[in-house]
Amino acid sequence: MIQQRFTVTVGGADVVGVVHAPEGPHPTPCVVACHGMGASKDSDKYLLLGRELPAAGLALARFDFRGSGESGGSHREATIESRVADLEAVLDHLAKRPECDGRFGLLGSSLGGFVALWVAAGRAAAGAPLPVVTWNAPASLRDLPSADPEQAGPALVAEVRRGERAEAPAGVPGCLVIQAGRDEVVPPGHGRLLYKRAREPRRLHVIAGADHRLTDMAHRLEAVAESRRWLITHLSGLARTRP
Numbered sequence: 001m002i003q004q005r006f007t008v009t010v011g012g013a014d015v016v017g018v019v020h021a022p023e024g025p026h027p028t029p030c031v032v033a034c035h036g037m038g039a040s041k042d043s044d045k046y047l048l049l050g051r052e053l054p055a056a057g058l059a060l061a062r063f064d065f066r067g068s069g070e071s072g073g074s075h076r077e078a079t080i081e082s083r084v085a086d087l088e089a090v091l092d093h094l095a096k097r098p099e100c101d102g103r104f105g106l107l108g109s110s111l112g113g114f115v116a117l118w119v120a121a122g123r124a125a126a127g128a129p130l131p132v133v134t135w136n137a138p139a140s141l142r143d144l145p146s147a148d149p150e151q152a153g154p155a156l157v158a159e160v161r162r163g164e165r166a167e168a169p170a171g172v173p174g175c176l177v178i179q180a181g182r183d184e185v186v187p188p189g190h191g192r193l194l195y196k197r198a199r200e201p202r203r204l205h206v207i208a209g210a211d212h213r214l215t216d217m218a219h220r221l222e223a224v225a226e227s228r229r230w231l232i233t234h235l236s237g238l239a240r241t242r243p
Contacts, residue, residue, distance in 0.1 A: 001054045002099065010089045011082070013072030017041060017063030017090060019099055020050040027101035029235040030059040030094055034087060036110030038151055040069030045109060045135075045220065052224050056232060059099050063090050065115075067153070076153045080141075080165040083115045084122075091119070095241070102241025105231045106132040110186065110212070113137025114168055117194070121169035131174035131234035133227045136212050138186045139168045139193040170197040176230040177203070178223050180210035203230065 002021045007014050018041065022028055031053055033046050041062035053060040065083045066073030073082075087106075094100050108116030113134030120132040138144055141160045160166045175198035179191025188206065195204035205226050210219035 001051075003050075004099075006093060006097075008089045008093045010066060010086050011073070013066050015063055015066060015072075015086050015089060016070040017061055018050070019059060019061045019094070019097065020054050021059040021099035022054045022057055027099055028057055028059050029103035029105065029231075029238070030061055030100040031105045031107055031231055031235075032087065032090060032094065033060060033062045034083075034106065034108035034112030034116050035062070035065070035068065036108075036112045039109070039112075040064050042069060045214065048220065048224060049107070049227075053228060053231075056228050058105075058228075058231065058235070061090065061094055065112075077155045078153055079155045079159045080115060080118065081159065082155075083111075084118050084165075087115060087119050088122075103235050103238040104130050105235050106130060107135070107227055107231070108132070108137060109135040110137060114141070117168050117172055117175070118165060120172045120175070124171070124173055129173050130238070131176070131231055132172060133176045133178065133230055134191075134194060135178045135214070135223055135227075136180050136183050136186050137168070137177075137190070137194060139190040139197070141166050144186065168194055168197065171199050172197070173199040173201065174234050175199075175202045176205065176227065178205050178207065178226060180212055180214065180219070181206050181208045182210060183212045185212035201234070 064071035067075030067078040106116040
């Protein structure tokens with residue numbers, strides 16, 4: 001496996017990431033992983049994906065949103081809009097890298113899944129759909145009973161109060177919704193609503209007994225296996241932009 005760091009400048013701040021690619025001379029499809037609130041690209045889930053997906057022939061890119069991990073910027077100023085801009089910039093950067101063949105998928109956990117849906121919706125509207133997988137992502141930011149405004153940051157709280165990007169977009173195609181059956185942060189009803197809002201092909205997979213962080217390794221590996229299967233299937237149908 002090949003592992004390389006990258007940096008993209010967005011809004012005057014560095015967004016730092018890592019690409020894990022299979023060994024070999026040919027570029028491959030790439031899955032971009034989006035972390036949730038309070039997490040980073042170096043969380044155990046993304047390190048696991050960085051091992052498992054290249055072993056299946058897919059590149060995996062993990063990065064820190066501005067205000068998190070190694071990236072610059074202030075967490076207090078981070079919003080859904082700023083996170084969407086970060087992810088778009090990362091996708092644009094990866095499209096020029098030799099490890100990637102121009103076929104992209106998104107995988108986001110919790111708030112990262114919410115952001116991934118917004119980017120996938122924008123790409124689909126522009127005629128460039130890409131598969132997306134969410135792990136325990138909210139359908140709405142308005143009614144999360146355990147949400148901590150201090151952890152969210154004042155800019156995100158204000159954005160939600162204005163009603164801007166407070167609801168996950170509808171009509172996203174190629175969506176796999178993975179939902180923990182005993183999620184204590186994002187109630188399981190959010191996963192069912194995301195599934196209803198998505199457009200075919202779509203699928204809802206509930207992991208019985210799992211918590212929000214997929215703490216049990218068996219639950220985490222189940223999420224990885226389902227995600228890998230979905231992404232391989234749906235990335236294979238996209239057009240390459242590199243030979």
